Amino acid sequence: METWGPGGGVDEITLWRQLARLMEQVNAAAGRRLARNHGISMNELLLLLSLSERRDGTLRISELVKTLGSNQPSVSRMVARLEEAEWVVRRSAVDDRRGVDAQVTEAGREVARAAEQTLRKALAEALDAAAVNDATASLVARLRYAPAMPVD
Template sequence: MNGQVWDQVVTLHARVENELAKALQRRHGIGLSEFRALCRLSRADDGELRMQELADLIGLNQSSVSRLVARLESAGLTRRDLCPADRRGVYTVITEEGRAAWAEAQPTYAGTLDRALGEAAADPRVAGLVATLRKTAALA
């Protein structure tokens, strides 16, 4: 991959992430990381993930995911649980309130993503990348 393509990825990513973060905060009072954590937890077996696994899935380091999980717990959206086989292992478990918050925010996320990509498609600096992403997503 050449540097120009990577610059397009970074530009597009920053633009879309900003729009997603603003929409989720404004409409649902949650941040983008919180939404992504709830999304990953809602799709996980038994609605739970080890803290490190969650960190890896949403691209955070250990201390950032600990702060994120603390915020989710304070809001009643998740709870912590110990691994029965290894008492040192800590899981984060989505609550029913967390599932409801994720389900309510999902249409905002999807609509904002689609709108942000549509707007980006009009920018010649990233239009080709957006077209490739949409084509790839349609094939999946």
């Protein structure tokens, strides 16, 4: 079996296993720090950031489902928790009363800004640690030094 590396061929299963291990390590480290420092999960932060990126801070719940790659019940529970924390408000969609919009509050924007900085630092530290681990080093190098593809 060949492994990925300079001058070597790509074994997709080895690469996939490295990626899975890297994601697990990075998500666990970042998730712990977000929970400890801000009382927020990774997915809740991604939801707040998705809303904060919009000029009016609003997205339909169904759009959040697509954006987060999650399911309707999970996103609805997240929105409810964030609403309880007063970081999001829910309301009927203006253009379709059957739809529900979520809008980030100013307090939610503040939490998202602070938590995003924590996430950036946690990700950098986790990737630094993974860069010296034989099981993930080549993947980290590829991710850090290859041109990034835009996210839709």
